[in-house]
Amino acid sequence: MSGRLLIIGGGLAGLAAATALAPRGWRITLVEARSQLGGRASSFTDPNSGQAVDLCQHVSMGCCTNFTHFCEQVGIAHLLERVTTLYFMTADGRVSQWRADGLPAPWHLIRSFLRAHFLSRSDKLSIGWALAALERFSPQSDPPFMEWLEEQGQQRTSINCFWNVILVSALNEGIEQIGLKYARKVFVEGLMKHREGGVVYLPKVPLSELYGKEMQAWLKDHHIDLRLDCPARQLLIENAVIHGVQLRGGETLEADLYLAAVPFYRLLDLLPSEVVQQYPVFTRMQLLKTSPITSVHMWFDRPITTYPHLVLLEGISQWLFHRPSGVAGEHYYQVVISAARDLRGWGGERILAAVLEGLQARLPIPAEAKLLRSRVITEPHATFSVEPGVDRWRPDQRSPIAGLYLAGDWTATGWPATMEGAVRSGYLAAEAIMQSEGMRVRFLQPDLA
Ligand SMILES: Cc1cc2nc3c(=O)[nH]c(=O)nc-3n(C[C@H](O)[C@H](O)[C@H](O)COP(=O)(O)OP(=O)(O)OC[C@H]3O[C@@H](n4cnc5c(N)ncnc54)[C@H](O)[C@@H]3O)c2cc1C
Incomplete structure (x- = not known):
């Protein structure tokens, strides 16, 4: 009989570990600080319309075999749309299409x-x-x-x-x-490597819905005790053994094993400082750097392009997405600016002005088109930075503390910080946890063959 597992963090890493281990008999409690699942892949509520809007558009690809497997297992794969043609637009408004053809x-x-x-x-x-x-x-x-x-x-x-x-x-x-x-x-x-590898998958629904009701129903059906709005304060560690997690509400939760599936900078806060100092695995984590992403959300009174998306060359932004608005008469567009370090200190208005200027230069936006409202969001620690040699700072899913396992896109997965990387980390942590019971189980999915 498998034991009790406490997972801290309801992002994709924690969820993937839960979906791997619950069917194997683990009695799982999952504590999540926020009121929704999905972590960095989540949505906010637009106060004007009451609609869920993604903090930032998330894109997956055919090569993300573990993310695909996770979505299929939970029954949310039908909420993803397969996009086989990409439109690349230069500053002069010319467009080239990219799609795989019949060649191997x-x-x-x-x-x-x-x-x-x-x-x-x-x-x-x-x-x-x-x-x-x-x-x-x-x-x-x-x-x-x-x-x-x-x-x-x-x-x-x-x-x-x-x-x-x-x-x-x-x-x-x-x-x-x-x-x-x-x-x-x-x-x-x-x-x-594979003709399906570069095929893009976009959620058809906001991320809060993708990792919403159906996800929660799956967790419930598999007897996972999900506690939202339940932040952990500290991991209780003595003599290199974890024996509990203190919640911010004051309660202490105990289990047989613990999986910390929070971002690395949060884990460093949850660990006692003497533990961080004592173990090179944790001191090395402090050397990971992060990179920001800015998303610019715009609601127009009419369409500004007929393309469903554009890869934008020559400008400060990389993608424009036309997504369902949910409000009659409104047309919702999102622009994504990756590695947005240069925008630090710009402020929302200046970023919006620069994005609009770039779009007006390349798109035939009707002069009478009205921007009804907008919102600029920057996630300063969106992903860890894939600088040369970064893997030497990324820890294995087994920690040096007995009973404590780690997951998160930043752990050693061989992948960059993506939903795929997060799911891989959860599956790898689940494999390590099964191994602690003397069972060798493979949760990690093979690459496209
Ligand atoms: C703006 C942006 C755009 C992105 N775009 C893409 C994309 O297009 N495609 C892609 O594949 N990836 C993208 N990513 C990366 C992707 O979102 C992440 O790699 C992935 O979601 C990380 O999952 P995770 O579970 O490792 O971490 P997280 O999602 O950060 O999950 C950690 C969870 O732990 C919770 N937590 C933290 N502290 C505590 C605590 N004390 N107690 C309890 N819970 C706690 C958090 O609330 C969170 O839910 C993007 C990320 C950002 C920020």
């Missing part, structure tokens, strides 16, 4: 690539050589990617209009800061 991998995107209007023939040739070299490069080496691109003779246009465009969205980090390991993962394992 790695050639399935070659026709779109060759037709891309924003790359010259010589850019395409040199990018092609560099992609082939990237594929041959050791997947574990992690030198600065920019230096490597320069060694491969990549010119400014191909760096700006190809490498950076894809990487800044996928990794939420500027190309100057990225290590080669995760850049390689995006291009080779994400886009080139």
